Amino acid sequence: MKNVVICCSLEDENIELIKTLKGNPLLENAKLHFVHIFEIHVYTSDFSPYIFPSEDKYPEIEKATKEILSGVAKEVCTADELKNSQIENYFAYSPKQKISDYLTEVDADLVIVASKQKHGIEGLFSSSFTDHLVKYSACDIHVLRPPRS
Secondary structure, eight states: OEEEEEEOOSSHHHHHHHHTTTTOGGGTTEEEEEEEEEEOEEEEOSSOEEEESOGGGHHHHHHHHHHHHHHHHHHHOOHHHHHTEEEEEEEESOHHHHHHHHHHHTTOSEEEEEOOOOOGGGGGOOOOHHHHHHHHOSSEEEEEOOOOO
């Protein structure tokens, strides 16, 4: 059985793109890993650093995230695929590094990511999560792109 990692952002646009995977042959005979990684931000002030989210918020955030991802998994997976799926939520200073480590850890055969079409100044910089996976993923990658408007 192959391992397919589905990188899930919690943004509505990305969730809708991931839902389009329902019935996709890429998911057949696979263990599906629905993964979301929260980026930990450190802000500095004159007196002390501030870390967001703080560790005391992790359980609350993790519970809410797993509820959202469970709903996504139910919409994407058949009953058999749902039995072979798992939902993971991580907190990391570098989500790009964490996903790279996770792909190696689970010996992923494929990673699926929904891209955000950046426009204007944002689109000039090549530092997105999807770009990172395209360049450095240890396995095949399938990029879901939003429909052209």
